[in-house]
Amino acid sequence: xxxxxxxxxxxxxxxxxxxxxxxxxxxxxxxxxxxxxxxxxxxxxxxxxxxxxxxxxxxxxxxxxxxxxxxxxxxxxxxxxx
Numbered sequence: 001x002x003x004x005x006x007x008x009x010x011x012x013x014x015x016x017x018x019x020x021x022x023x024x025x026x027x028x029x030x031x032x033x034x035x036x037x038x039x040x041x042x043x044x045x046x047x048x049x050x051x052x053x054x055x056x057x058x059x060x061x062x063x064x065x066x067x068x069x070x071x072x073x074x075x076x077x078x079x080x081x082x
Contacts, residue, residue, distance in 0.1 A: 001053025003063050008035060008046040011081055017049055019061060022069045027051065032073040045073045045081050 004025040007017030020035050027033055031048050038044075054060065 001055055003054045003056070003059050005052050005054060005060065005066075006033070006048045006069060007050040007052070008033065009049050010037065010044065010046055014047065015049060018046075019066065020069050021061075021063055021066050022051075024069070027069060027072065032078045034070040034073055036067060036070070043070065045078060 004022040004027070005019050006022050006027050007019055009016035009018070018035075018037065020033075022033075027048055029048055029051050032045050033048060034043055035046055036043055037046065052060075056063075
């Protein structure tokens with residue numbers, strides 16, 4: 001698909017599936033990534049619950065306005081947050 005969307009959950013939760021666009025198209029289910037989340041758009045590490053590919057015709061959110069994955073989290077960063 002043209003667009004790589006990932007459903008994520010905050011640490012300690014699962015199945016929330018807040019959707020973000022992964023422009024790298026390399027993030028996989030079970031990995032941890034940095035995103036901005038919440039009312040204050042705070043950067044935080046989240047778990048990737050699901051990954052879906054979409055075309056321009058069926059993308060669930062406008063790729064121009066949806067939040068994006070900032071980067072993959074390192075193992076060290078994840079251990080500090082758990």
